[in-house]
Amino acid sequence: MGWLGLEGRRALVLGAGGLGAACVRGLAEAGAHPAVVDVDESRLRALRDDPTLADSDVQVFPADVTTSAKCEKAVTAVADELGGLDVVVHAVGTNDRRPVVDTPDEVWERILTLNLSSAFYAGRAAGRVMRKSGGGSMVFFSSVSSRLAHKHHAPYAATKGGLDQLVRVMAREWAADGVTVNAVAPGYTETELTREYLDRPGMREEMVGLVPAGRLGTPEDVVGAVLFLASRQASFVTGQVLYVDGGRTLV
Numbered sequence: 001m002g003w004l005g006l007e008g009r010r011a012l013v014l015g016a017g018g019l020g021a022a023c024v025r026g027l028a029e030a031g032a033h034p035a036v037v038d039v040d041e042s043r044l045r046a047l048r049d050d051p052t053l054a055d056s057d058v059q060v061f062p063a064d065v066t067t068s069a070k071c072e073k074a075v076t077a078v079a080d081e082l083g084g085l086d087v088v089v090h091a092v093g094t095n096d097r098r099p100v101v102d103t104p105d106e107v108w109e110r111i112l113t114l115n116l117s118s119a120f121y122a123g124r125a126a127g128r129v130m131r132k133s134g135g136g137s138m139v140f141f142s143s144v145s146s147r148l149a150h151k152h153h154a155p156y157a158a159t160k161g162g163l164d165q166l167v168r169v170m171a172r173e174w175a176a177d178g179v180t181v182n183a184v185a186p187g188y189t190e191t192e193l194t195r196e197y198l199d200r201p202g203m204r205e206e207m208v209g210l211v212p213a214g215r216l217g218t219p220e221d222v223v224g225a226v227l228f229l230a231s232r233q234a235s236f237v238t239g240q241v242l243y244v245d246g247g248r249t250l251v
Helices: 018-029 041-048 068-082 105-133 154-177 192-198 203-209 219-230
Strands: 010-014 033-038 059-062 087-090 136-141 179-186 241-244
Touching: 010 018, 010 068, 010 105, 018 033, 018 041, 018 087, 018 219, 033 041, 033 068, 041 059, 059 068, 068 105, 087 105, 087 219, 105 136, 105 154, 105 179, 136 154, 136 219, 154 179, 179 219, 192 203, 219 241
Parallel strands: 010 033, 010 087, 033 059, 087 136, 136 179, 179 241
Antiparallel strands: none
């Protein structure tokens, strides 16, 4: 994986769940020095004890990134510990599937805060660090829901659509500083976020039927796209949303 030029790169991954954990493993395999932030300490322990990461110095930071001050503190702490930031991956998110008319304010506000506000806070904090040091790469997790009008996804889809535009604006503002900002938009992927939904009777078959590739994605399917966008090979790619969906957005 040396062609990616990720060896020795200082990488912050926000979110230690399925996609975040897969990105930590991919970055470590590519020779980067990853640190991971999550509010769930059990997830952090699982990564720290992961035998596939035994030879990697993965640093873990328990922190809540849903407020401006806490997110700023977490990003700054990681940057100070690593001696800077070359890569940031934002893999924080949640969903709550229900019709618009049955969505209470609390659900809207919770999803908005976790999915979109945390991305703004993290991007802003990391942008300050990267601009000062002369460059870096940021990758945010979007979704096919930013483009497709899935029913029962209103808050989630709205935050992912907003995230796509946030990525473009950050990319536009920081391009001259050597900072690239992109998003990866997975299709139907088997993660902690989707497991309960996919286990409903008939749901897995229905979802697979919507994917031209004939299967659901896995976290590992997404890692390659993240590593590319985080790498020196993508130094002239910015403001893009890369769909990793088995062709879902084609139909």
